[in-house]
Amino acid sequence: MTLKLENHPCFNDSARHTFGRIHLPIAPKCNIQCNYCNRKFDCMNENRPGVTSKILSPLQAMHYLEQAIALTPSIAVVGIAGPGDPFANPDETMETLRLVRAKYPEMLLCVATNGLDVLPYINELAELKVSHVTITINAIDPEIGSEIYAWVRYNKKMYRDVEAAELLINKQLEALKKLKEAGVTAKVNSIIIPGINDTHVIEVARKVAGLGADILNCMPYYSTTETVFENIDEPSPEVVSEIQNATAEFLPQMKHCARCRADAVGIIGEINSDEMIQKLAEAASMPKNPGEHRPFIAVSSLEGVLVNQHLGEADRFLIYGQDKNGCSVLLDSRAAPPSGGGQERWKALADLLKDCRALLVNGAGDSPTKVLNANGIEVMVLEGMIEDAVSGVFNGLSLKHLMKSSQIHACGTSCTGTGGGCG
Structure with a gap:
């Protein structure tokens, strides 16, 4: 089996107008709480991580994927990006990846995670030829991280403040190192939050580059209602560009990110079609195993x-x-x-x-x-x-x-x- 890694539209700018991706929304739970994150809203015109109109079981997701590929033949990547964290839902995530790999052996597989709980699964991810993993790392300084994260839940224990941020950062960096040792292409997302970590992102870039990250996505913070950060202004395009130019000293930049939903499908930047929205709803209304x-x-x-x-x-x-x-x-x-x-x-x-x-x-x-x-x-x-x-x-x-x-x-x-x- 030969995977065409260059066809991933998020990791390769030249591929994004030709090859599409689909996010399967099978992971509702999360293990951290970010101060910019609110998952209550579901506007079909809103593009941001964590938003989805439906949650699917792994087998529902496979039914939906089959429909999606028939309607959108440009799909080259199957990803899991929430709406929570894939590895706060490890059983659903790994079962889905196994099912997709078995049925579509030439499909690129991708996951996006905060990195807290991915470590135990990296070996199997590599065995399944999950070729691309994204980790969102917003800080490498626990003091700064403590301003971004309200809490972290690890091994059924809650952590807060600097202790939570330190735990999360250590797990993220360890996961990045192990992913690269396993031969997985790794992208790091860093969300630019004015007044919080905007002057710190360059340090994040320096650190993750040293651990072998392949590409950096400096994402502008998205102001979301009913969050701790709702009154923080979004960074201007000029500020984002300055940070991208500065961090480019360490890593290639992804500059075409559309801040995709957890149920995104098709070419990056295009909204989900009415037909795909209907197919997602149909899959969600089926038994957890649609064959039953x-x-x-x-x-x-x-x-x-x-x-x-x-x-x-x-x-x-x-x-x-x-x-x-x-x-x-x-x-x-x-x-x-x-x-x-x-x-x-x-x-x-x-x-x-x-x-x-x-x-x-x-x-x-x-x-x-x-x-x-x-x-079931x-x-x-x-x-x-x-x-x-x-x-x-x-x-x-x-x-x-x-x-x-x-x-x-x-x-x-x-x-x-x-x-x-x-x-």
Whole structure:
């Protein structure tokens, strides 16, 4: 297998008008919170990392990719860039990369990460011939980094301030070094934040060049509502150009970055077509494994009107389907497996709901969620009217307005962002 590395439009300016890329949005969780990052908004005209209209499972992503390649034959690169960090979602990320490599052996594979948790996966990335990796490194000085990052979550422990920045920076630099030892082409993104790190980016360039980085992307900070940095002005084109010229002493520059969405598809700079937006929505509304026939949705409810019962307290589950007109209808009520029994109880529940693509609950523990997810049943923690939630799932609509805060903050803790990612 010979990969045409020169066809990557982000790493090669001459390729960007000919070859396209697709980002598969399969990684919703993040392991850091940047003070410029807000994942709540989804405007189809907004291009910035972390924004996506849908989240896909690995198998949904493969179905979507097949449709995308048929509609957009210019695609030469399959990338994973969030909407969170790929390696805060390592199972989904690695499964997707394996599936793509197996089906499309000549496709370039690419991931964009903050670098915190990528180290354990670098050897397999190299084995899968993931040819391009981008790490966003905004500082190499922990004091400066502490102004950029609100928190870092590593090995289930939260870090803040200088300690968080120091941990993140050390992991980033170690990952960059190991990527280059593994023969992977590495790009470094540095976001220029006026008054924070704008005079420091040249030091970042000097450091990462010494570790073997191949190209540098000095990205202008994007002002985003409801973030710590929302009142900071974006850097002027003149300032960005000055920094690019200064850092060019150390590394080649990427100057054509379009700050792509986590669901971007096609030629860089072009917005997603209406047809591709529809294909993404269709994929998201399918069972997690589109090859399975899972026509129903299960709901845990106290009275049958609201999604308002914790999974562990449910004694029965309401089963919804669709009539011939596509309207949601209650079809059945199934008794829950008896309490106790640990993992066996959740395996029994997975078997009980094996014809359901999703289970809507008001709360759920990690153990049952993992078992049900592994059996193709998506556990969705919501609050609100059953009719709205079920209809939304069947039709692939956004359910952000129904999600509980513990789901929106995917890191699982209170934070200033959505946990959606800073890759």
